[in-house]
Amino acid sequence: MLLRGLTWLVLFQLLGTALNVLFVPMLPGPIIGMLLLFGFLLVRGEVGQPISEAAAGLLRYLPLLLIPPAVGIIVYAEQIAADFWALAGALGLSLLISVVFAGWLMQKLIERQARREERS
Amino acid sequence: MSLDWHAAAQAVVHHPLFGVGITLAVYQLSLVLYERTRWVLLQPVLVSMALLIGILLVAGLTYEEYRQSTFLLSVLLGPATVALAVPLFLNLRRIRQLFWPVLITLIIAGAFATVLGVALAWAFGAERMMLLTLAPKSVTSPIAMLVAEQIGGVAALAAVFVLITGVLGAICGPELLRRVGVRHPAAQGMALGITAHAVGTARALQDSEESGAFAALAMSLMGMLTAVILPLVVVLLV
Numbered sequence: 001m002l003l004r005g006l007t008w009l010v011l012f013q014l015l016g017t018a019l020n021v022l023f024v025p026m027l028p029g030p031i032i033g034m035l036l037l038f039g040f041l042l043v044r045g046e047v048g049q050p051i052s053e054a055a056a057g058l059l060r061y062l063p064l065l066l067i068p069p070a071v072g073i074i075v076y077a078e079q080i081a082a083d084f085w086a087l088a089g090a091l092g093l094s095l096l097i098s099v100v101f102a103g104w105l106m107q108k109l110i111e112r113q114a115r116r117e118e119r120s
Numbered sequence: 121m122s123l124d125w126h127a128a129a130q131a132v133v134h135h136p137l138f139g140v141g142i143t144l145a146v147y148q149l150s151l152v153l154y155e156r157t158r159w160v161l162l163q164p165v166l167v168s169m170a171l172l173i174g175i176l177l178v179a180g181l182t183y184e185e186y187r188q189s190t191f192l193l194s195v196l197l198g199p200a201t202v203a204l205a206v207p208l209f210l211n212l213r214r215i216r217q218l219f220w221p222v223l224i225t226l227i228i229a230g231a232f233a234t235v236l237g238v239a240l241a242w243a244f245g246a247e248r249m250m251l252l253t254l255a256p257k258s259v260t261s262p263i264a265m266l267v268a269e270q271i272g273g274v275a276a277l278a279a280v281f282v283l284i285t286g287v288l289g290a291i292c293g294p295e296l297l298r299r300v301g302v303r304h305p306a307a308q309g310m311a312l313g314i315t316a317h318a319v320g321t322a323r324a325l326q327d328s329e330e331s332g333a334f335a336a337l338a339m340s341l342m343g344m345l346t347a348v349i350l351p352l353v354v355v356l357l358v
Contacts, residue, residue, distance in 0.1 A: 072276030086244030
């Protein structure tokens with residue numbers, strides 16, 4: 001079951017890679033594969049056992065898969081040091097402002113929808 | 121009899137499985153550390169990264185060699201990205217009644233978070249490559265790394281920015297939202313999911329099931345939208 005799901009996932013990614021080369025060079029192959037799988041699930045209306053098993057298995061170890069690329073940061077130590085304060089400031093400030101903005105906006109929209117439903 | 125310790129050490133260190141071995145070991149160690157302490161700052165990926173950098177420096181391995189010997193792990197990143205469609209689909213089905221508030225918040229606040237980060241870094245004088253790397257900071261790491269590389273940034277750096285953003289969001293986000301009067305669990309979840317992706321979602325789940333569900337939805341939609349829109353925007357603008 002796990003292998004069957006994995007085969008599907010790899011198939012979708014390879015399909016994405018082909019489409020990436022043929023039509024949409026600005027979208028990475030795995031992203032196109034994700035969109036294709038999402039479309040496929042929408043059409044089917046449910047997640048089959050093999051795919052859900054393989055996806056759960058892979059996503060469980062996602063952090064582990066991310067470690068090797070993250071270690072690549074050592075190659076860029078100098079550039080980070082050069083821009084350190086600009087980066088830290090931009091990351092921190094933009095995060096704080098956008099958390100508040102997103103929460104506030106969502107709450108306003110929920111309230112508005114609730115008011116509309118009361119009226120109708 | 122004199123044993124050739126040096127040759128043995130060299131053989132182990134340069135074995136094609138050495139990278140996978142130390143990565144697996146260090147990751148499990150970091151997981152245990154995180155579970156024991158439950159300290160948000162000790163994100164397993166962050167801790168593993170620091171430990172592995174130390175090991176590489178001590179063992180005298182280049183990053184290039186380490187990368188080649190972890191191919192077994194990194195080749196799975198593609199199928200894992202494809203697999204993200206599954207939680208997105210499941211979350212979307214769960215939340216139907218708030219469809220429009222979710223979509224509008226996602227587009228406006230998501231674009232705002234991305235633009236603000238890049239604009240601030242630009243104003244503070246960061247380089248162009250750094251700006252492109254910073255752009256996908258609010259989305260989950262596999263997507264951010266793919267997108268950063270695609271638009272001319274650096275995948276490794278993107279992973280670190282994503283992590284810092286997530287940890288910071290999980291630490292300050294809930295308190296900040298309460299202070300400004302955002303009390304609806306769906307709104308809190310959306311805010312954390314849009315800005316602080318997986319780490320924010322884990323934090324939202326601690327607060328309530330509803331908040332966590334919205335955070336997971338926001339995270340996956342934000343990832344997908346960023347993956348599709350950001351490369352297009354960059355192609356048009358740059």
